[in-house]
Amino acid sequence: MAAKNSILSMALCLTAVCLVCGAVLGSVYAVTKSPIEEAAAAEARAAIAEVLPEGGTISEAMQADGMEYYCSLADSSVVAYAVKSSTGGFGGLLTLMVGVLPDGSIWNTKVLSHSETPGLGAKCTSDPGFIAQWKGFKGNFAVRKDGGDVDAITASTITSRAYAKAVAQASELVLSLNKED
Amino acid sequence: MAGKNWSLITKGFFKENPTFVLVLGMCPTLATTTSALNGLEMGLATLFVLVLSNIVISLISPVVPDKVHIPVYIVVIATFVTVLQLLMQAYTPAAYRTLGLFIPLIVVNCIILGRAEAFACKHNCWESALDGIGIGLGFTASLTVIGIVREILGSGSVFGWKFIAGDGILAFVMAPGAFMVLGYLLVLFNKIAKK
Amino acid sequence: MEYFLIIISAIFVNNIVLAQFLGICPFLGVSGKLSTSTGMSMAVCFVITLATVVTWLLNRYLLIPFGLEFLQTIAFILVIAALVQMVEIVLKKVSPSLYQALGIFLPLITTNCAVLGVAITVVTKEFSFGSAVPHMFNLAESTVYAFATSLGYGLAMVLFSGIREHLALSDVPKPFRGLPIALITVSIMAMAFLGFSGIV
Numbered sequence: 001m002a003a004k005n006s007i008l009s010m011a012l013c014l015t016a017v018c019l020v021c022g023a024v025l026g027s028v029y030a031v032t033k034s035p036i037e038e039a040a041a042a043e044a045r046a047a048i049a050e051v052l053p054e055g056g057t058i059s060e061a062m063q064a065d066g067m068e069y070y071c072s073l074a075d076s077s078v079v080a081y082a083v084k085s086s087t088g089g090f091g092g093l094l095t096l097m098v099g100v101l102p103d104g105s106i107w108n109t110k111v112l113s114h115s116e117t118p119g120l121g122a123k124c125t126s127d128p129g130f131i132a133q134w135k136g137f138k139g140n141f142a143v144r145k146d147g148g149d150v151d152a153i154t155a156s157t158i159t160s161r162a163y164a165k166a167v168a169q170a171s172e173l174v175l176s177l178n179k180e181d
Numbered sequence: 182m183a184g185k186n187w188s189l190i191t192k193g194f195f196k197e198n199p200t201f202v203l204v205l206g207m208c209p210t211l212a213t214t215t216s217a218l219n220g221l222e223m224g225l226a227t228l229f230v231l232v233l234s235n236i237v238i239s240l241i242s243p244v245v246p247d248k249v250h251i252p253v254y255i256v257v258i259a260t261f262v263t264v265l266q267l268l269m270q271a272y273t274p275a276a277y278r279t280l281g282l283f284i285p286l287i288v289v290n291c292i293i294l295g296r297a298e299a300f301a302c303k304h305n306c307w308e309s310a311l312d313g314i315g316i317g318l319g320f321t322a323s324l325t326v327i328g329i330v331r332e333i334l335g336s337g338s339v340f341g342w343k344f345i346a347g348d349g350i351l352a353f354v355m356a357p358g359a360f361m362v363l364g365y366l367l368v369l370f371n372k373i374a375k376k
Numbered sequence: 377m378e379y380f381l382i383i384i385s386a387i388f389v390n391n392i393v394l395a396q397f398l399g400i401c402p403f404l405g406v407s408g409k410l411s412t413s414t415g416m417s418m419a420v421c422f423v424i425t426l427a428t429v430v431t432w433l434l435n436r437y438l439l440i441p442f443g444l445e446f447l448q449t450i451a452f453i454l455v456i457a458a459l460v461q462m463v464e465i466v467l468k469k470v471s472p473s474l475y476q477a478l479g480i481f482l483p484l485i486t487t488n489c490a491v492l493g494v495a496i497t498v499v500t501k502e503f504s505f506g507s508a509v510p511h512m513f514n515l516a517e518s519t520v521y522a523f524a525t526s527l528g529y530g531l532a533m534v535l536f537s538g539i540r541e542h543l544a545l546s547d548v549p550k551p552f553r554g555l556p557i558a559l560i561t562v563s564i565m566a567m568a569f570l571g572f573s574g575i576v
Contacts, residue, residue: 010249017241017253021260021450028264029446035271043274086502086510090574093502093510113278117573118215118335119351158574204555207404208489212397255457259450267446285449285496289489291401356395357566364559371551 048082051099051108056080067173080107081177083170089162091115094124096163098170102178106137109167121159130160134167141168189311193319199292200323200363201370206292209283210324211359217340220328222276223283224321226269228314230261230287235301235313237261242302254297255288262288292320330362379520382503386524388572392490393532394565395573399490403533404558406481408544413537417530419481421523423463424491427456428522431495432515452495457486490529494522536565 048058048070056072056079063069069083080102086095092115099107109131116122124130130153141164142148143157152160199205206227213223237257245253266284269277277284287293296316301309332338335353337345352358392398399420407413431452439445464482467475485491498518502510513521539561548557 006246010246013245014249014252014256017245017256021256025260025263025447025450028267032267032271036267039271039274088510095510117351118354119348204404205401207400208397208493211400252454252457255453256450259453263446263449266449282493282496282500286398286489286493288449288453289487289492291487294487352567352570355566355570356397357563357570359397360559360563360566364556364563367556367559368551371556375551 047097047110047112048099050110051097052080052082053099053107058082064177065173067169069170069173069177078102081170081174083173084112085166085170085173087162087166087169089114089116090121090156090158091117094159094162094166096166096170098167100170100174102174104171104175106134106167106171109134109163116156116159121153121156123153123156124159124163127153130163137167141165141171186311189308190315190318193315193317194322195319197316197319198323198370199316199320200327201367202374203292203295204367205295206290206320207363208286209290210327211356211363213280213283214324214328214331214359214362215354216332216336216338217325217328219279220324220326221321223280224317224324226265226280226284227287227290227292227320228317229265230258231293231296231317231320232310232313233261234258234293235296235309236306238297238301239304239306239309250302251294254294258293258297259288292316327359327362327366330366331358334358334362379517382517382521383524383527384575386521387528387531388569389575391528391532391569391572392494392525393529394562394569396493398493399488399529402481402484402488403529403536404555406484407533407537407540407558410534410537410541413533414530415477416481416484417526417533419478419485420488420490420529421526422478423456423460423482423485424494424526424529425519425523426463427459427491428495428498429515429519430459431455432498432513432518435499436515448496448499453492456491456495460486490526494525498522532565536562539565 044061045058052058052072056074059071059073061068061070067083067085069081071078072080072082081100083098083100084095085098086093088094094114094116095112097110097112099109101107111125114122114124116124129151133151137149139149140147141150143150143152143160143164145152145157146161148164150160150164193199195202197203200210209223209227214220234254234257238254241253241257242250262285265287266277269284296312300312304312329339331353332340333349335349335351335355335358337343337347337349350358353362386392390396393400393403402416402420406416434451434455435445435448439447439451444451460482464475467478467482498513498521502512503517536558540558543557543561552560
C-alpha cells in the first residue's frame with residue numbers, strides 16, 4: 001500500500017485522470033460545437049420571424065445603444081427591425097424580441113426570457129389580450145394607470161410597465177437609427 | 182443472480198429511495214419540480230450522470246490512491262456533467278434553459294458522490310451500472326411524483342394537460358409549495374413504510 | 377444605490393435558501409442547534425465570498441480569453457474544493473480559535489451547492505438593478521452579491537434553527553417528526569419571505 005499512496009503515484013493518478021477527462025471534454029465540445037450554435041441560431045431566427053412582417057431578408061446581428069438588433073431587408077431597403085430589449089421586471093430580467101417598423105410603430109412582440117411570478121406576471125407570455133394589443137401598437141408606451149395606452153395585465157402592473165418600457169426602448173432605438181441615416 | 186440484479190434496480194424506488202428515505206439531493210428536488218415534465222427531465226439528467234460516473238468509478242477505483250480518491254471522483258463526475266451540459270445545449274436547448282443552474286449543480290448533488298463512495302468503489306462495473314440505474318430511476322420517480330402533485334395543485338394540469346380552467350393555487354408553483362409538498366409526501370411515505 | 381439594491385435583493389427578495397433552493401442539505405442538516413448553525417453560516421459566508429472572487433477572476437482572465445467557458449463547471453468545482461482545503465490548512469495554522477469554531481464545517485462546504493451555485497450565477501446571469509442597463513456583474517458587484525447572499529443564508533439558517541429548537545420540545549404527531557415538520561416550517565418561512573418580492 002505504501003507505493004500506492006506515495007506522492008508520485010498520487011500526482012500521476014490525478015494527472016492521468018485530468019488528461020483523460022480533458023481529452024473527453026475537448027472532443028465532445030468539438031462534436032457539439034456546431035449543433036449548439038445551430039440550435040441557438042435557429043431559436044433566434046424563429047423569434048425574429050415571429051415578430052417581423054413576412055418576406056424580407058434578415059441581416060446579421062448589429063449593436064446600438066447596448067441593444068442587439070436585426071434588419072429585415074427587401075429590395076435593399078430596410079422594411080422593419082427586430083430589436084432584443086431587456087428591462088428589470090418584477091422578479092428579474094425581462095427580455096423581449098420586438099418587431100418595429102421604421103416609423104417606430106410596433107409590428108409584434110415576443111418574450112424571450114423572464115422570471116416573473118407564475119400565474120401573475122408570467123401571464124405576459126400567455127394573456128391573449130395583453131399579447132394581442134402589441135400587434136400594430138402605436139401611441140403612448142405607458143400603462144393606462146400612468147396615463148398611457150397600454151392595457152396592463154390584471155394584478156401585474158409592474159410586469160406590464162417593464163414590458164411597455166422594453167417595447168418603448170426598442171421603438172426609440174429604431175427612431176434614432178432612422179434619424180442618423 | 183437475476184434476482185439480485187432485479188433488486189439492485191428496484192431498491193431505488195422504495196427501500197433506498199434517494200429522496201424519501203436517504204433524503205439526498207434536496208436542492209434540485211425542490212427547485213425543478215414546478216411541473217411533472219421538469220421533474221422528469223431533471224431526474225433523467227441526474228440518471229445519465231449517475232450511471233456513467235458509477236461505471237467509470239467502479240473501473241478506476243482499484244488503481245486510485247486512497248488519499249486522492251475524492252478529487253478523482255469529483256473530476257470524473259464534473260466531466261460527465263459538462264458532457265451532459267454540452268449535449269443538452271445542442272439537442273434539447275429548451276430543457277437546458279428551464280433547468281438552468283441545476284444542470285451544472287448536478288456536480289454537487291450528494292447522491293452521485295454518495296453512490297460513488299458507498300457503492301461503486303466496492304463493486305464491479307456491471308453491478309455499479311445497475312445501482313446507478315436503480316437509484317437514478319428512483320430519483321426520477323420521486324421528482325416526477327413531486328412535480329405531478331405541484332402541477333395538479335398549482336396549475337390544475339398534469340404533464341401540461343389542463344383539467345381545470347383558470348389558475349391553480351399559485352403558492353404550489355412557487356417556493357413555499359415546494360417545501361410543503363415534499364414535507365407532506367415524506368409524512369405519507371413514513372406512514373406507509375411503517376405498516 | 378445599486379449596491380444597496382443588490383444587498384436587499386440577495387438577502388431578502390431572492391433569499392438563497394427560501395427562494396433559490398440552494399444549500400438545502402446543510403440547511404436541514406445542521407440547523408438543529410443555534411450554535412452550530414451560527415458556525416456553519418459564518419463558514420459558508422467566508423467560503424462563498426472567497427470562492428466567488430477567485431472563480432470570477434478565473435473565469436474572466438483564464439476561461440474567457442481562451443474560449444473555454446464550457447469548462448466552467450469542472451474548473452469551478454475543482455477551485456472550490458482546493459480553496460476549502462487551503463482555507464482549512466491556513467486557518468489551522470494561523471488562527472486555531474477560529475479553526476475550532478469553523479473547522480468542522482469546512483469539509484461539508486465543498487458539496488454545498490450554494491457555493492458553486494453563486495459562483496456560476498454571477499458569471500452567467502445578467503442583472504438589472506434600478507434603472508441601469510442589464511449587464512454582467514463586475515468584480516465588486518459579484519463580491520457584494522456573494523457576501524449579501526451568504527448573509528441571507530445565515531439569516532435563514534439562524535431563524536430556522538431558532539424555530540427548530542422550539543420544535544424539538546413540542547409534541548409533534550409521529551409521522552411528522554424530524555424532517556417533515558422541518559420542511560413544513562421552512563415552507564411557512566418561505567411564504568413570509570414571499571412578502572419581500574417586488575420591493576427591488
